[in-house]
Amino acid sequence: MLRRKLQASDAAAGFRLTQQYGWPHRLEDWQLLLTLGQGYAMQHDEQVIGTAMAWCWGDGHVSIGVVVVDKAWQGRGIGKQLMQVLMADYPDAELRLHATEQGAGLYRQLGFVRRGALGQHQTPCLPTIPYPRLPLGYQVALATLNQQPQLELLEHCATGFQRQSLYRYLLQSQRVFVLVDATGEIIGSLGCHRFGHGMSLGPCYSRDNALIPLLIQAVLSQLEGGFVRLDVDEQYLSDEWLRQWTLQRVDTPEIMVRAGSLPSRSLSAYQITVMTPALG
Missing domain, CATH: 3.40.630.30 (Gcn5-related N-acetyltransferase (GNAT))
Structure with a gap:
């Protein structure tokens, strides 16, 4: 497996991953995310199998999102690896994210605490x-x-x-x-x-x-x-x-x-x- 920086050309790969979970993101939404932020991809045999992104909003405020791993590669610690390398880029920043029920446990392990709930x-x-x-x-x-x-x-x-x-x-x-x-x-x-x-x-x-x-x-x-x-x-x-x-x-x-x-x-x-x- 290869970990690398996400690129603008990775929009289609990110779209494929979120489609696996029924997330609503369109290809255009992924293109916007990549334009405004930065992040990492995990790659295997030329295919992106995981992503994690961050958006820095000035003065130490960072949003994190689209932390997603290919279903075929679940349970191998890929999401945790991507989060750790992403968090290392912002050691002193306040990091915010909105966690699914499946992801909340991982984020608690990484030092995140609950501050409320977002009703969709x-x-x-x-x-x-x-x-x-x-x-x-x-x-x-x-x-x-x-x-x-x-x-x-x-x-x-x-x-x-x-x-x-x-x-x-x-x-x-x-x-x-x-x-x-x-x-x-x-x-x-x-x-x-x-x-x-x-x-x-x-x-x-x-x-x-x-x-x-x-x-x-x-x-x-x-x-x-x-x-x-x-x-x-x-x-x-x-x-x-x-x-x-x-x-x-x-x-x-x-x-x-x-x-x-x-x-x-x-x-x-x-x-x-x-x-x-x-x-x-």
Whole structure:
């Protein structure tokens, strides 16, 4: 077996692996992951049999994902080897991932601890959803490129992340909706992008918990008839609220973190949904 760096040309190999497990990633999703991040592949006889990737979001924050091993090679420690070499690249960083039930045990062995749960909710055909009544002076609109610095600041206030490349992609190739108050200040933001079987809503950040459902409902009202997915931090949105729009919980991966050497800081905004479980 040969361990090597992942390359842009490995998108098809990664797609093959995630298809084995029924993960929703399209070939295009793998191409985006490889554009934004880096990682390692395990190879045997010219075939990729395992992957693990990381995305560095500035100031020591790293997301880890698509840790996947060919079914024919399970049980040989390949996933652990890939994780160990990947983690060695970021010895002092805070590492975050979303663990499946099968993978959580390995991550605990590697020093990760549970910080909550991510509720994966989806519907194959979103019904007609009414546009919400917003507070006086508030509005939901599509973000513009000129608002990118404000969007990055809101995310930084919620997570400490710095993701200029991600917001450039969302604003140029997908959509970001913003909730603004009467002064034009961005109170909340919600990405809307192609992923897997349809549209995924994330990342979502807000300065006011009470306004989160209004922002999400406003965006859902524009997606009638489509496949929609949200990966929600379960402490912020109830299953009952989501079920009224036919969004059913289909999985609950663990939010896991390996603490780094980052100084403690007070967060002034909230992360409600992630971009994807891999990207955070």
